[in-house]
Each structure stands twice: as C-alpha cells, then as structure tokens.
C-alpha cells in the first residue's frame with residue numbers, strides 16, 4: 001500500500017459471514033487517532049481460526065476484516081502513540097513490526113493481575129466488526145490501525161514476512177506455555193498433539209535445553225515432522241505413559257504440554273507427568289468433553305496443572321527471539337503455504353483449506 005499510489009484509499013477484504021464472498025472494497029486511509037499507529041500491511045497469514053470463521057464453524061461479528069497474524073511497516077503515529085516497542089527499542093516510521101493479536105487496557109481487574117489476555121476490554125485484531133472510519137482492524141487489508149494497548153515488536157530483517165507473521169499466534173502461545181512450565185534445561189518434555197503448536201513446542205523445548213522431547217499424536221504420519229522439529233521419540237497416545245516412564249527411571253515427564261484439543265489427551269498428560277511436574281493444557285478452546293480425575297492423584301503426586309489461553313505481550317518477544325535464532329535450525333519453512341495477493345483472498349482461503357497445518361500468506 002502506498003498512500004500516493006492509492007490516492008489516500010486502501011483496499012480491504014470484507015467478510016460478511018459464511019457463504020458470502022469476500023467483498024474487496026477501498027476505504028479512506030484514516031489518520032491515526034490518540035494513541036494509535038497506522039501500519040502499512042506487508043503480509044498476513046491465514047490462521048486456523050480464520051478458516052473456522054470462513055467455513056461457518058465459528059461466529060464473528062460481521063462485517064469484519066479477518067486476519068490477526070500480521071507484519072507491516074509503521075507509516076504514521078497518532079498523538080501520544082507509543083514510541084517504543086515491547087523491548088524498549090525506539091519505533092519510527094518505516095519500522096517493520098508485528099504485534100500482539102489482542103490489545104488490553106492495562107487497568108482492569110485482570111490486566112492488573114497479570115492476565116492481559118483476559119482483559120475486560122480486550123480488542124482482538126481480525127475479530128471486530130467494522131464501522132465507518134473504523135474499518136482497518138484486521139490483517140486482510142492494505143493497512144491496519146493499531147489501537148492503544150497493543151504490544152509491538154520490531155522484527156529483525158533476517159526473519160521473512162511469511163515466517164514472522166505466525167509469531168503473534170501459534171509461536172507466542174507456545175512461548176506462553178513454556179513461561180508457565182518454568183525452567184526447561186535438562187528436563188524431559190512430553191508434547192501431546194503434533195500440529196503446528198506441538199511441532200513448535202518440540203523445537204522450543206530443544207532450543208531451551210530439554211534433555212528429551214517426547215512427541216505424541218494419534219496420526220503416525222506426524223512422527224516424521226515431530227522428529228525434524230526436535231522430538232527424540234514419537235509415540236501413540238496409548239503408549240505415552242509407559243514411554244514417558246521408561247525414559248525417566250519410571251518417574252514420568254517433568255513437563256507435559258497438551259495442544260491436541262482432546263479431553264482424553266488431557267487425562268493422558270496428567271498421567272504421564274511425574275510427581276511435582278507441570279502439565280500445561282492449551283489445546284481445548286471449545287466446550288465439550290470431560291475427564292475423570294481422582295483427587296488423590298492430584299494430592300499425592302503434587303501435580304501442577306496450568307491452563308493457558310492466548311498469551312501475554314512478553315510472550316511475543318520470546319516468540320520473535322525464538323524464531324530469529326531457530327527458524328533455520330528447525331524446518332519452519334515446511335509449515336509455510338502458498339502466497340496470494342489480496343485480491344485473490346478467496347483462492348488463498350481455498351488453498352489454506354486444502355493444506356491444513358500450512359500457513360498460507362496474503363500480501364496486499
């Protein structure tokens with residue numbers, strides 16, 4: 001997007017609900033208001049949640065601009081807008097950045113208690129209905145307005161747009177899981193579910209110095225990618241408990257991480273965790289399913305169970321740092337899908353549908 005070239009207007013793909021074609025429309029580029037930053041979008045990737053919305057499996061207020069995994073360059077600052085990123089580095093026009101998928105107020109009950117992702121006034125990019133003059137709130141457009149309370153991270157040039165865009169979703173969520181898990185060096189980490197989150201977790205466990213990484217998935221075809229992303233052992237769920245114990249002198253994994261979304265996997269994760277270990281549960285984001293826990297197990301085995309939803313701004317910094325150092329150590333390029341220009345957004349969504357687990361990118 002270039003304001004001269006477009007005459008002060010920018011293109012956006014408007015989503016009006018399942019079954020409606022994307023409507024490509026131009027809107028006047030707004031001047032950033034108090035605390036806001038205007039960004040020229042360079043690349044957005046299609047997340048699983050975008051696909052769920054497009055297919056009608058998830059409801060969003062419409063009309064809206066989908067897309068929350070976004071990379072762009074700063075074009076203008078509103079009055080009082082932040083001039084530093086989450087690391088404290090200065091921000092100027094032209095800086096290439098990514099930002100948290102949500103903006104939080106910093107003042108409410110949950111923000112003041114270290115849970116900005118549960119802010120009572122949370123604003124999520126790609127999840128808000130548009131209003132006249134307030135269109136640019138998602139990634140599938142030529143520009144985006146960053147609202148106050150957004151955590152911004154300047155990107156190193158070594159990280160490509162398509163590689164960096166998912167940092168603010170899957171990779172930051174995994175970084176949050178490791179923050180909850182505590183020190184990883186020398187531990188045995190068992191990961192349940194080897195989709196994008198699980199593979200990223202295997203790689204991050206290795207990068208953090210895990211002594212052993214056990215990956216577990218029902219799909220045997222995921223053994224190969226799990227190994228390439230750092231797993232030392234792959235097993236089926238039925239074998240997780242015995243395989244975790246046989247590698248840890250009978251104790252079980254120090255850390256278990258559940259990204260599969262299956263209730264049975266949650267029970268399996270608890271059972272595979274050693275006494276005093278940590279189990280991070282992050283996979284289930286829709287209601288349904290239940291498990292039986294004997295409280296005696298929780299008490300005697302002193303299990304630390306941590307639920308995780310979304311992430312805090314500092315996790316995005318960890319995610320970008322991790323990708324900067326490890327994106328070439330592990331085959332993250334294999335998670336990338338095809339790229340499409342914004343006017344071909346429908347083809348991009350079709351491509352993402354037919355290649356699950358790959359991040360299809362859209363470049364305005």
Ligand SMILES: [Zn+2]
Nearest residue numbers: 047069169170
């Ligand atoms: Zn996402």
Ligand SMILES: [Zn+2]
Nearest residue numbers: 105108111119
């Ligand atoms: Zn808040």
